[in-house]
Amino acid sequence: xxxxxxxxxxxxxxxxxxxxxxxxxxxxxxxxxxxxxxxxxxxxxxxxxxxxxxxxxxxxxxxxxxxxxxxxxxxxxxxxxxxxxxxxxxxxxxxxxxxxxxxxxxxxxxxxxxxxxxxxxxxxxxxxxxxxxxxxxxxxxxxxxxxxxxxxxxxxxxxxxxxxxxxxxxxxxxxxxxxxxxxxxxxxxxxxxxxxxxxxxxxxxxxxxxxxxxxxxxxxxxxxxxxxxxxxxxxxxxxxxxxxxxxxxxxxxxxxxxxxxxxxxxxxxxxxxxxxxxxxxxxxxxxxxxxxxxxxxxxxxxxx
Amino acid sequence: xxxxxxxxxxxxxxxxxxxxxxxxxxxxxxxxxxxxxxxxxxxxxxxxxxxxxxxxxxxxxxxxxxxxxxxxxxxxxxxxxxxxxxxxxxxxxxxxxxxxxxxxxxxxxxxxxxxxxxxxxxxxxxxxxxxxxxxxxxxxxxxxxxxxxxxxxxxxxxxxxxxxxxxxxxxxxxxxxxxxxxxxxxxxxxxxxxxxxxxxxxxxxxxxxxxxxxxxxxxxxxxxxxxxxxxxxxxxxxxxxxxxxxxxxxxxxxxxxxxxxxxxxxxxxxxxxxxxxxxxxxxxxxxxxxxxxxxxxxxxxxxxxxxxxxxxxxxxxxxxxxxxxxxxxxxxxxxxxxxxxxxxxxxxxxxxxxxxxxxxx
Numbered sequence: 085x086x087x088x089x090x091x092x093x094x095x096x097x098x099x100x101x102x103x104x105x106x107x108x109x110x111x112x113x114x115x116x117x118x119x120x121x122x123x124x125x126x127x128x129x130x131x132x133x134x135x136x137x138x139x140x141x142x143x144x145x146x147x148x149x150x151x152x153x154x155x156x157x158x159x160x161x162x163x164x165x166x167x168x169x170x171x172x173x174x175x176x177x178x179x180x181x182x183x184x185x186x187x188x189x190x191x192x193x194x195x196x197x198x199x200x201x202x203x204x205x206x207x208x209x210x211x212x213x214x215x216x217x218x219x220x221x222x223x224x225x226x227x228x229x230x231x232x233x234x235x236x237x238x239x240x241x242x243x244x245x246x247x248x249x250x251x252x253x254x255x256x257x258x259x260x261x262x263x264x265x266x267x268x269x270x271x272x273x274x275x276x277x278x279x280x281x282x283x284x285x286x287x288x289x290x291x292x293x294x295x296x297x298x299x300x301x302x303x304x305x306x307x308x309x310x311x312x313x314x315x316x317x318x319x320x321x322x323x324x325x326x327x328x329x330x331x332x333x334x335x336x337x338x339x340x341x342x343x344x345x346x347x348x349x350x351x352x353x354x355x356x357x358x359x360x361x362x363x364x365x366x367x368x369x370x371x372x373x374x375x376x377x378x379x380x381x382x383x384x385x386x387x388x
Numbered sequence: 389x390x391x392x393x394x395x396x397x398x399x400x401x402x403x404x405x406x407x408x409x410x411x412x413x414x415x416x417x418x419x420x421x422x423x424x425x426x427x428x429x430x431x432x433x434x435x436x437x438x439x440x441x442x443x444x445x446x447x448x449x450x451x452x453x454x455x456x457x458x459x460x461x462x463x464x465x466x467x468x469x470x471x472x473x474x475x476x477x478x479x480x481x482x483x484x485x486x487x488x489x490x491x492x493x494x495x496x497x498x499x500x501x502x503x504x505x506x507x508x509x510x511x512x513x514x515x516x517x518x519x520x521x522x523x524x525x526x527x528x529x530x531x532x533x534x535x536x537x538x539x540x541x542x543x544x545x546x547x548x549x550x551x552x553x554x555x556x557x558x559x560x561x562x563x564x565x566x567x568x569x570x571x572x573x574x575x576x577x578x579x580x581x582x583x584x585x586x587x588x589x590x591x592x593x594x595x596x597x598x599x600x601x602x603x604x605x606x607x608x609x610x611x612x613x614x615x616x617x618x619x620x621x622x623x624x625x626x627x628x629x630x631x632x633x634x635x636x637x638x639x640x641x642x643x644x645x646x647x648x649x650x651x652x653x654x655x656x657x658x659x660x661x662x663x664x665x666x667x668x669x670x671x672x673x674x675x676x677x678x679x680x681x682x683x684x685x686x687x688x689x690x691x692x693x694x695x696x697x698x699x700x701x702x703x704x705x706x707x708x709x710x711x712x713x714x715x716x717x718x719x720x721x722x723x724x725x726x727x728x729x730x731x732x733x734x735x736x737x738x739x740x741x742x743x744x745x746x747x748x749x
Contacts, residue, residue, distance in 0.1 A: 137602070140641045147749050149564040149607075150599045156507065156558060167744065171712075175746045178466070181558055183503035188463060211713060211741075311711060312682055338642055340682070 109245055112155050112185075114163040114173065115142060116363035117225045118195060120371045121235050122162065124260040126242055129249050138363020141338040143215075143310075147172035147179070155180035158191065159245060162238065165196035166222035193241050195234050199224045202291050214308025226360065227292035228268050228375050235260055267372055271379045272297075278386050284325060284353070286335035286344050289360055293378070302330060305344055313343060325351040332385065336360040354385045425459035425467070426743035430528045432736060439731040449475050451736070452527045454495065456745065464503060470496040470526065495526065495549065507558040517548040518556075518568045518593040519611045520633045520654045522673070529748070531650070531677055532705055533719045533736045537691040538656045538671025541699075542629055544578040548613065550589065551575075564597040579627045579660075580615030589615030607635040617662065625662035631655060648679045669695035675703075683709050700724040713740045 111132045113119040119134035126132065135151050136142040142164070155161060155176055163169055177186060184191040201220035209216050224230045239257040243250045279298035283290070286305045294301045303324065307317045324330075325347070333355045335344040341357060348355035358381055359365045362374050434451040453473040461467045472495040498513030516524050522539050525531075534540075539547060552572025559565040574580030574589030591613040598606050610632050617625040632655045639648040656671035675689035685707040693699040701724065707717040714737070721732040 137641045141645060144645050146639065146747065148599070148605060149566075149595075149597045149749060150605070152558070153564045170744050171747055173746075175748070178500065178502075178509075179558075181504070181507045181509050183505065186502055187460070189503075211711075215712065338645070340646075 109159050109242065110157055111160045111162065112158040113161075114169050115225065115361055117231075117361055117371055117374070118162040118164075118234065118238070120362045120369075121231065121260070122238050122242075124371075125235060125239050125253055125256045127252065127256050129246065129252060130242065134363070136361070138359060138361040138368065139337055139365075141336070142168055142361070143171065145169070145172045147175040149176075149179065151176045152179035152181075155185060156182050158182060158185050160191045160193060160241060161185040162193045162195060162241075164222055164225070165194035166201065166219045166224075167217050168222040190244065193237065195237060196222070196224065198233050198237060199230055202295065203288070214306070215310030217309075221288060221291050223289050223360070224292050226290060227296045228264060228271070228371075229296060230292065231264055231371055232261060235264070264372065267375070271375055274379055274383060278382065281332060281386065282328065282330045283332045283334055284321065284330055284347075285333070286339040289336055290334050290358075297382075299332075302328065305333070305335070305339075305347060312340065318343070318347065322347060322350045325353060332356065332382075334358055337364060356381055356385045358382075423459075425457040425469075426745075428456045428740055428742040428745045430454040430456070430526075430738070430740045432528055432738055434533070435735045437733050440728075450490075451475055454526060454528060460502070461499060464501065465499040466502060467499050468496060469494075472527075493546075495546075507560075509556050511554040511556075514549065514551045515554065517550060517570055517572070517591055517613070518554065518595075519543075519548050519591060519613055519629070520609065520631045520656075521607075521635060521652060522654060523547045524748070528738050528740070531652075531675060532687065532689055532703055533717055533734045534703075534721070536654065536671070536673035536689075537693040537699055537701055538654070538673055541693050542578060542656055542658050542669070542671060544576060548576055548579070548591075552588075564595075566595040568593040568595065574615035576615075579613075579629070579658075580617055582616050582618040584616070584618050587616040587618060589613060603640040604636065604638045607633070607637075609633040617660070622662040625660065627658070627660045629656060629658045631657075646679070646682050650677045651675070667695065669693065677705070685709065697725070712744075714738065 108128075109126065109130045111119075111122050111126065111130050113122060113132065113134045114136055116134040116136070116138045119132045122130060122132045133154060135154070136145055158180075161177070163173060183189060186192060201224065204220035205216060205218060209218050225234070235257060239253055242253050275297045280300060282300045282302050283294060284303045284305065285301055288304060288309050291301065293299070303321055305313050305318070305321065307313050330351065330353050333344055333348050333353050335341060335355065335357055337357050337359065344355055347353070358378050359368045359374060362368055362371055364374070365377060368374050368377050431453050432451040433448070435448050437447060452475065455471045457467075457469045459467060472493050473490050474493060475490055494514055496513070496515045498511050498515045501508075501510045504510070516526075518524065522530075522536055523543060535547070550572035552570055554568060554570040556566055556568040559567060568591075570591040572589050572591070574582055574587055576589075580587070580589050591611070593609060593611045595609045596607065600606055612628065612630050614626065614628045617627055633653070635650065635652045637648070637650050653674040654672070658669045658671070660667040670693070672692040673689065675687060677685055677687035679685045685705070687705040687707070689703040689705070691699070691701040691703070701721055703719055703721045705717060705719045707715055709715045717736045717738065719734045719736070721734070723730040723732065
């Protein structure tokens, strides 16, 4: 009898433990920014993984089959939209064979909905203007106030997928928003002296950040969005920057830093290489870290 | 019927005008655009010269124009249609003259299922068969200007591109592993060609891919296709091709726009059985492409094809890619045939207009 009892007890124990262990919501995000916010709200009730590394330019990712494998088991896909991921996401959603996250399904969350989109082209656009995004500038995660909207939308979605956890998610959301809102106030205060600073950026990546901080973007190093600079454009830009005494150049770490450095040396403007996404630098592990790093670097760069 | 079409057209135009009235003059946001398929067009301009003048009939040509349409049909299906206009030269038998012509062809026209359970996907229609790696590519996606000799000799100019049904299954293995099965009309004239209605062709492909590191992937595939032959020359026969493919890709995440490297190898063994016995051929193609700066690629390729003839070719490529939508490529080929070496030089301009197409991995 004893011989049977021990395995029996173990078995019931295992069954008991596994039944109290609730299935986590399996979330895949395209950007680490969304992964970070999802972790804040979902806590230990979600498993989150991001496809693009923060140090990568997400527009130029390739739709690796291993991404399909990740999406195959996902309950929720969270992405940026506005055509940022258009070169690869449709293919891996197709290849994932997962009806839960297909376009139009409940587990498919396009975060751009509800955001005030900047630079939506008025009238006709065509590719002579470079790689313009016809639905507007897609880099809205770089305004932390948009983080509040994104967090709310992710909360709504998690609640929809797991109504039993609503209270838990709500508590986490409130904590996160409280933290974020306090931080936004602090960052705004620190950046107050630099409002109106004129900036040249490498790519049209920083429009939302500039709008938040009251910076004025007066030009890009790129000839046109996504098109590397020509010598003629560079020489024009350099003389323009000298004339206008532009103090700051902002580039992301996946841009062509050598060119940005050349422009900085020739004009005397400070070159700031900023993380464009969570994970863009080793210490930038969360959405709050991202802006802490950006604000600190701007402070340091502009303080003479 | 015609009347109804006119009415529909009229209604559509009316809606379009209405949409533009509301949202300004943008065709991007106009209501008509919403349900139109995404459309991309690709043009290939080719200039080619060869050391053996008989091989040449002209220098410049429009190699191909491809139009690609894609949209969701409904919640269950996605539709893809590729129409291609190819250039081809005909030998006029009566007058012994060359003349250049173009013909329109349905290159692909298929639907893909969207929401099937159990990791299954079906494709139904006409599509490029899942044999190896190169056969999946449209002309403008070729890594080199011309296709490998083995693909050309075994599957013909258009590749293995039949009407049929494909089922693919993503296995639950820890790495990416997919099983693809196709049943199709065996009409490829280089391979099957049977006048009997029930003589279908069958294809099996296993695709396996591992992420070796953040920047490197390894893909290994095996393919097999089988079909019967029944035509004027062969009373009762069959044809089969076995293939293996190996691809190693390197693309460091942080520098992804600036550097990447691809090595690829494909092996083919083709057997044609008829009353007269078995006709075997063997093909190999191996290539390396290296992107050394944002806009520049260099590459080399070695081709081998063996049956009664023994063909070898070495190719070098330089590509200048100013944007995602244009590429200018230069290629130099040395053909080492039994008699004398033939040198070829090619320049190709590849341009895409219309909707931003997703890129196959």
